[in-house]
Amino acid sequence: MQKPLNSASKYGTPQALSDPRWLRYAAIGITLVIIGLFLVLPLVTVLIEAFAKGWSAYAKALTQKDALAAMRLTLLVAAITVPLTTVFGVSAAWLIARFDFPGKNLLITLIDLPFSVSPVIAGLIYVLIFGAQGWLGPWLSAHDIKIIFAVPGIVLATLFVTFPFVARELIPLMQEIGHEEEEAALSLGASGWQTFFKVTLPNIKWGLLYGVLLCNARAMGEFGAVSVVSGHIRGLTNTLPLHVEVSYNEYNFVAAFASASLLAGLAVFTLIFKTLLEWKQAGKG
Amino acid sequence: MSIVLSNISKQFGAFKALDSISLDIAEGELVALLGPSGCGKTTLLRIIAGLEQADSGEVHLQGDNVTQQPVKNRQIGFVFQHYALFRHMTVFDNIAFGLRVKPRKERLSETVIHKKVHDLLNLVQLDWLHDRFPEQLSGGQRQRIALARALAVEPSVLLLDEPFGALDASVRKDLRLWLRHLHHELNVTSIFVTHDQEEAMEVASQIVVLNHGRIEQKGSPSQIYDRPANDFVSRFIGHTNIFDLAHDDAGWLKTLGLVATNPNDRIAHVRPHHIIVEKPTSAEAPTIVLQDWQHLGATIRLELNPDGRKAPESTIYAEMPNDRFHELALNRGDRVAMKVKQAHWFSVTA
Numbered sequence: 277m278q279k280p281l282n283s284a285s286k287y288g289t290p291q292a293l294s295d296p297r298w299l300r301y302a303a304i305g306i307t308l309v310i311i312g313l314f315l316v317l318p319l320v321t322v323l324i325e326a327f328a329k330g331w332s333a334y335a336k337a338l339t340q341k342d343a344l345a346a347m348r349l350t351l352l353v354a355a356i357t358v359p360l361t362t363v364f365g366v367s368a369a370w371l372i373a374r375f376d377f378p379g380k381n382l383l384i385t386l387i388d389l390p391f392s393v394s395p396v397i398a399g400l401i402y403v404l405i406f407g408a409q410g411w412l413g414p415w416l417s418a419h420d421i422k423i424i425f426a427v428p429g430i431v432l433a434t435l436f437v438t439f440p441f442v443a444r445e446l447i448p449l450m451q452e453i454g455h456e457e458e459e460a461a462l463s464l465g466a467s468g469w470q471t472f473f474k475v476t477l478p479n480i481k482w483g484l485l486y487g488v489l490l491c492n493a494r495a496m497g498e499f500g501a502v503s504v505v506s507g508h509i510r511g512l513t514n515t516l517p518l519h520v521e522v523s524y525n526e527y528n529f530v531a532a533f534a535s536a537s538l539l540a541g542l543a544v545f546t547l548i549f550k551t552l553l554e555w556k557q558a559g560k561g
Numbered sequence: 562m563s564i565v566l567s568n569i570s571k572q573f574g575a576f577k578a579l580d581s582i583s584l585d586i587a588e589g590e591l592v593a594l595l596g597p598s599g600c601g602k603t604t605l606l607r608i609i610a611g612l613e614q615a616d617s618g619e620v621h622l623q624g625d626n627v628t629q630q631p632v633k634n635r636q637i638g639f640v641f642q643h644y645a646l647f648r649h650m651t652v653f654d655n656i657a658f659g660l661r662v663k664p665r666k667e668r669l670s671e672t673v674i675h676k677k678v679h680d681l682l683n684l685v686q687l688d689w690l691h692d693r694f695p696e697q698l699s700g701g702q703r704q705r706i707a708l709a710r711a712l713a714v715e716p717s718v719l720l721l722d723e724p725f726g727a728l729d730a731s732v733r734k735d736l737r738l739w740l741r742h743l744h745h746e747l748n749v750t751s752i753f754v755t756h757d758q759e760e761a762m763e764v765a766s767q768i769v770v771l772n773h774g775r776i777e778q779k780g781s782p783s784q785i786y787d788r789p790a791n792d793f794v795s796r797f798i799g800h801t802n803i804f805d806l807a808h809d810d811a812g813w814l815k816t817l818g819l820v821a822t823n824p825n826d827r828i829a830h831v832r833p834h835h836i837i838v839e840k841p842t843s844a845e846a847p848t849i850v851l852q853d854w855q856h857l858g859a860t861i862r863l864e865l866n867p868d869g870r871k872a873p874e875s876t877i878y879a880e881m882p883n884d885r886f887h888e889l890a891l892n893r894g895d896r897v898a899m900k901v902k903q904a905h906w907f908s909v910t911a
Contacts, residue, residue: 456641456643456645457645457646457647457648459612459632459639459641459645460639460641460645460646460647460710461647461658461662462612462631462632462633463610463612463632463633463637463638463639463711464633464658464659464662464710464711464713464714465633465659465662465663465714466633466658466659466662467633467662470662474647474658474662475647478647478649479648479649
């Protein structure tokens with residue numbers, strides 16, 4: 277058996293190329309402390325506070341009428357926005373990756389807009405357009421259509437915020453994969469839809485799932501934009517993040533942290549699933 | 562299926578890719594579209610396939626005007642330069658794809674498809690790879706699978722874009738012959754695009770030489786080689802020595818046996834094997850020095866330097882069989898006598 281030349285060589289890095297041991301441990305230590313202090317500790321606090329008064333109080337906080345309504349609304353908003361964002365994302369990415377047309381760069385910039393605009397501003401835009409004092413306000417109230425301080429407003433605000441997630445994920449992926457396989461499918465007699473479902477979609481599925489996952493996490497967790505347009509009507513227009521805030525402001529800590537623990541759970545699930553997807557994507561290409 | 566193209570033009574921005582191309586291809590031919598890169602050959606192939614739309618002109622397949630038909634209605638098989646195999650499907654599923662996407666009424670039963678795919682795999686001699694994924698195959702194997710996939714739908718026309726472009730030299734040689742034999746066996750009208758004149762000469766029954774979006778010449782390999790229509794074709798197909806009356810003395814060329822027959826002729830192209838090199842018989846023969854030579858296998862290429870000039874552009878290349886060269890027993894620096902057996906004269910093209 278060959279003896280390792282030095283302690284570092286079994287990790288594949290010769291001693292001469294690696295940093296001194298104290299520096300490595302210090303760097304690792306600092307990273308761990310920061311992660312622990314700012315990421316793990318809050319998460320643990322959420323759980324401790326949620327269970328501060330025991331299991332039954334936790335369960336009760338989550339099954340109370342307003343909490344259930346908030347969960348239902350959050351799921352409803354995600355169920356509407358995620359498919360819409362997915363359809364938009366796939367079509368936009370397909371357009372951008374496949375064709376050259378005037379205004380293509382403008383479209384890419386527009387898709388990125390929600391990333392650069394503060395969510396609160398996004399919410400305000402909708403209030404300015406659809407609110408009682410907004411451009412379309414009088415017309416909407418004349419026709420008895422409620423958008424602001426109602427579910428449609430929340431959906432619109434969430435759509436705005438989650439718009440880029442799928443498209444941004446797919447554009448580079450589809451550009452890299454190229455057009456040839458689709459052309460091959462067409463030349464073999466496949467229709468446009470057959471080509472999409474049998475060739476395009478299988479090639480982008482991991483990237484697509486990744487985008488959908490991030491989009492879903494954002495749709496369920498969005499606070500700023502939704503807060504502006506929701507009006508915080510209990511049991512009607514409170515999503516889970518808003519329910520957390522309202523409960524906390526009312527010193528109802530168990531209710532606030534119980535709901536927060538659900539959102540934290542969603543985040544952890546998203547992270548695990550995301551890692552799995554990244555692993556899949558790297559493996560399958 | 563016969564292919565008739567009339568006045569096909571295509572422009573990409575300010576670049577004229579194809580300039581009013583008209584071409585007739587008879588049924589059962591194996592045609593090479595040959596030209597330097599950027600000459601429009603791939604664009605022309607894609608227009609025949611329907612993957613690209615011509616700005617003007619018409620495409621007729623077997624007498625039907627298919628100019629407005631989408632690719633799926635044209636009954637063509639297309640083999641892409643980088644194969645474009647479906648990366649998430651096995652070799653078997655790749656080949657079966659075209660059979661499985663047919664409308665339910667025309668679709669064969671899964672057992673018939675199974676048999677057909679294995680027949681095709683046997684045809685390309687790769688049946689043992691049926692459950693592999695494309696990324697597990699070598700370039701040559703991918704190429705043959707791509708071909709099998711295109712043949713599965715029984716196309717009336719087979720179109721191949723640079724079919725050997727991405728392969729190793731030795732694999733390329735094998736596949737060329739194999740494609741020729743396959744074409745002989747199936748007799749499906751085929752067009753392939755190449756920039757390699759040797760490949761075109763070796764595989765095709767007809768060669769179409771393209772340059773700057775125009776057809777320079779169409780003909781059999783021997784027609785193209787022995788009777789090039791213009792100096793571009795002559796230079797593009799095989800090696801050639803160029804003599805120009807503007808630079809070279811007519812009297813001196815006459816002593817080599819190069820005499821223009823037409824008053825417009827100015828440039829003479831001479832193939833290396835049309836130059837005969839002998840030992841000098843008389844002292845008056847023009848001084849030509851054997852500078853160097855290279856073994857090309859069965860033939861020897863001689864570098865000849867007229868008047869002992871050293872400029873590389875004045876070097877004349879001649880080729881002769883190996884044994885003939887040994888008979889002559891020449892050494893570097895020897896004076897030799899040289900005669901031109903045959904030349905192609907061209908007038909100056911603007």
